[in-house]
Amino acid sequence: MDCIFCKIAAGIIPSKKVYENEHVLAFYDLDPQAPVHVLIIPKTHITSAAEITPENSAIVARIFEAAAVIAEKLELKDGFRIVSNCGPAGGQSVPHLHFHLLGGRDMTWPPG
Ligand code: 5GP
Ligand code: ZN
Numbered sequence: 001m002d003c004i005f006c007k008i009a010a011g012i013i014p015s016k017k018v019y020e021n022e023h024v025l026a027f028y029d030l031d032p033q034a035p036v037h038v039l040i041i042p043k044t045h046i047t048s049a050a051e052i053t054p055e056n057s058a059i060v061a062r063i064f065e066a067a068a069v070i071a072e073k074l075e076l077k078d079g080f081r082i083v084s085n086c087g088p089a090g091g092q093s094v095p096h097l098h099f100h101l102l103g104g105r106d107m108t109w110p111p112g
Helices: 004-009 058-073
Strands: 017-020 024-028 036-042 080-083 099-103
Touching: 004 024, 004 036, 017 058, 024 058, 036 058, 058 080, 058 099
Parallel strands: none
Antiparallel strands: 017 024, 024 036, 036 099, 080 099
């Protein structure tokens, strides 16, 4: 297992967990870009959004269900942003599908 987020999902690398169920894990980002910065990942390895297929796409729904629960739990009443960087030009640095949930400040657009 040579993937940081697979190791976090397996508990081999510690993380500050925010939410977990059978399929999904959410934990605080080590290098937060907003007052609230949570990463939501599938527990199974999918490299990026580019690898989503009809066979594995149900996990994306599970992740967004988790995001809504987390936003409620963390009281992001004014709103939040969900981002998934994909590939080198998309700014992805960890090749395990993840969604950044950012909140606690006003977001800018375009994101840059
Ligand atoms: P990406 O750049 O791929 O969109 O996002 C990867 C994110 O993972 C970055 O925001 C980075 O700070 C975070 N990250 C990388 N390694 C670790 C780690 O070991 N633990 C946690 N909690 N976050 C990590
Ligand atoms: Zn992985």
